[in-house]
Amino acid sequence: MIALTLDRIAEITQARLGGSARPAELVTGPVVTDSRRVEPGALFVALEGEHADGHDFAESAVAAGAVAVLASRPVPVPHLRVDGGDAEVVAALGRLARSVADRLTGAEIIGITGSSGKTTTKDLLAQVLGRFGRTVAPVGSYNNEIGHPLTVLRADADTRFITVEVAARGQGHIAHLCSVAPPRIGVVLNVGSAHVGEFGSRAAIAQAKGELVEALPEAAGGGVAVLNADDDAVLAMSERTRARVVTYGLAADVDVRARDAELDDAGRPRFTLCVGEHTARVHLRLVGWHQVHNALAVAAAAVEAGADPESVAAALSEAQPLSRWRMEITYSTGGATVLNDAYNANPESVRAALSTLRSLAGAGRSYAVLGHMAELGAQHREAHENVGRFAASSGVTELIVVGDEAAPIADGARSVAAWQGEVRSVADAAEATAALRDRLRAGDVVMVKGSRVAGLEQVAEQLTAQEADK
Structure with a gap:
């Protein structure tokens, strides 16, 4: 974080100094909400939780x-106090992050949203941009009104890129996050049905995701909206932004595209990256067809941030x-492949x-645990x-269906008359493991998702551990 005195932080956050806090003392370390992550010079944010x-x-x-604690009630140590409980502490945290973001005149802020793929895309983009300058990115899925400002506050005067996820649980959430850290480049990956229960419809989800492109500067001011041209709801957002639009996808008429895409034997995509007249081969180390679109989004954003296409292709390869349980492959000693994509599902x-x-199983046996x-x-x-x-x-x-709430999956599978496979319903993860424990053999592939x-x-x-024990 950029060093700030306590009295300056109090002014920014609209807090009152207390508990023998010394106005001129500097906060030089990280801003954290977990006391176990405190380092000398830190600001600890106390949330009731x-x-x-x-x-x-x-x-x-x-x-x-x-150095001090940002709190909503008095504590017997140096502190900055705001009234209003956690809500006002979070608001104060956002004000502090915005002030720091405004001081980072040499840093590019790039926002990423979408119904799925945000964390993987953020991880890829951070690694690519890291080759060109100090890059700050969220840990895991730090993408809400707390994680977002905490990410920004990790930046300092040497930071060149800040890549952030922007998530939404309702209308206005993304607009708020963009007010905390205004992006110059905004990336929209897709509009799916994740959280449709909260939003009510895919159209409502698109409305919320589009708040990112609405928050971008106009084209003359450098604003760039990177849009997935293969998703109709995303492409339609070009009408909602003043920024210059850069499209990516698989069609021939987009700005950044993949040509000759295929999966290798381990399920990892390889393709020719095409950016204008530039072409370069990419062979990803991530698994799954959907990673092609994630990689294209990264390439488009990185080029707009100043990277050259050839270096981007090399960095992608x-x-x-980085983040666990997202198309994570492990191999048992018995020869079975276990694909762990259990972090979330839509x-x-x-x-x-x-x-x-x-693709991974080919002609071999495949098991889906859903x-x-x-x-x-x-x-x-x-x-x-x-x-x-x-x-x-x-x-x-x-197909192994886990839990009562997932039961309609089994009903759907059984309705496919031509299917020659089996469906089994189990109560929980332990029963799913037991159902597979003694059946796996070399060449089998198991995918786990929910x-x-x-x-x-x-x-x-457990499957990997038990297989290793055999």
């Missing part, structure tokens, strides 16, 4: 080196998967994962049945 109250850790945070991402399973997809509202049954039909049509050898609340990463991890 659902499971623990940060105010209870104020003294230990200062003992560990925090070297980039590693209908589009499940279909992408099933397509990858089919849990329920959350936040689909009135579309819950239909969406799950459709996923079951897609799984059966993809030719999966056996919404985060289903906890199906346990299946992948």
Whole structure:
């Protein structure tokens, strides 16, 4: 973070100094909400939270080196106090992040949104841009009103790029995040049915995602909207922005495209990246067809940030998967491949994962372990049945459906008369593991996917561990 005195932070956050806080003392370290992450010179942000109250850790945070605590009630250590509970503390945190962002005149802020793929795309973009200058990016999926400002506050005068995820739980959320850290470049990946239960329709989701391109500077001011031309709802956002539009996709008439795309034997895409007259080969280390679009989004954003296409292609080919349980492959000693994509799930991402399973398994045996997809509202049954039909049509050898909420997946699969595979319904992750434990053999491929609340990463991890113990 850029060093600031406590009295300046108090002015920015609209807080009052208390607890023997010294106005001229500098905050030079990170801004954190977890007292275990405090370093000398840090500012500790005390949130009441659902499971623990940060105010209870104020003294230990200062003992560990925090200069002060940003709090919503008095604590017996140097602090900056705001009234209004967690909501006002979060608002103060956002004001501090915006002030720091405004000081970072040499840094490009790039925002990424979409129904799926945000974290993977952010990880890729951060690795690519990291070759050209100091880059700050969220850890994991730090993409809400708390994680977003905390990411920005990690930047300093040497930072050249800040890549941020912007997520939405409702209308206006993305607009707010963009007000905290105004992006010059905005990337929209897709508009799917994730969270349709909260938003009500895909059109409403598109409305919310489009807040990113609406927040961009006009073209004359350098604003760039990077849009997926293969998604009609995303492409339509070109009418909602004053920024210059750069398109990417698989068609011949887009600005950044992939040619001759294919998967290698390990399910990793390779293709020719085409940016204007420039072409370069890319061979990703990530798994799945959908990574082609993620990589194209990264290439378009990186080129607009000043990178050359050839270097971008090389960086994409070297980039590693960073976030766990997203198309994560492990290999058991018994020869089975386990594809762990259990971090989250929506209908589009499940279909992408099933397509990858089919490619990886080839003519071999394939097993899909599927849990329920959350936040689909009135579309819950239909969406799950459709996923079951897609799984059966993809030719999966056996479908294991986990939990009562996922039951319509099994119904959908059974409705495909031509399918020669099997479907099995189990209660939980432990039963799913038991159903596969003694059946896997060399060459088999298992894919595990469900919404985060289903906890199906346990299946992948236990299968690998049990296979290794054989």
